[in-house]
Amino acid sequence: MNATQYLLVFSLGERRLALPLEAVERVVRAVEVTPLPEAPVTVAGLINVQGHLVPVLDLRQRFGVPSRAIEPDDQFVLAHGAGRTVALWADAVAGVEACGEAELVAADSVLPGIDLIEGVLKRPDGLVLVCSPKHIVPLAERNQMEGAIHAAVLTGAWVEGS
Secondary structure, eight states, X not given: OOOEEEEEEEEEXXXXXXXXXXXXXXXXXXXXXXXXXXXXXXXXXXXXXXXXXXXEEOOTGGGTOOOOOOOTTOEEEEEEETTEEEEEXXXXXXXXXXXXXXXXXXHXXXXXXXXXXXXXXXXXXXXXEEEOGGGSSOHHHHHHHHHHHHHHHHHTSSOTTO
């Protein structure tokens, strides 16, 4: 039996990425991000989502996409990863795609040694890299990110509701 998996497909520049739909909470319009000193380079800052501090991840550097400022049309994909809810900064969200097991190539066979990618989906118009929610933030960066969030709250650099 060919199991169907559902993926939320989004883009960073010309790159198309996806997350398993079960890891996605929702998609929201980009908002102003509060900078987070001492955070890893992939953390653009924090946002307040219904009273919860959510780190915004900028994966551009990891995927070789040029850096840029957040624009009003950008979107944040709120997903469960790195032991917490994170917001993945996306240029655009294409929507949900269904794929069968046979369509998804294991990342090990295409990109060995890259934990962030769990599979590659071949489509007629190009490849979609399927990200691993549990590896979206490497452990060392996760510890640094959590420390920076904790410090921001303790020092008052983060004010609830800002």
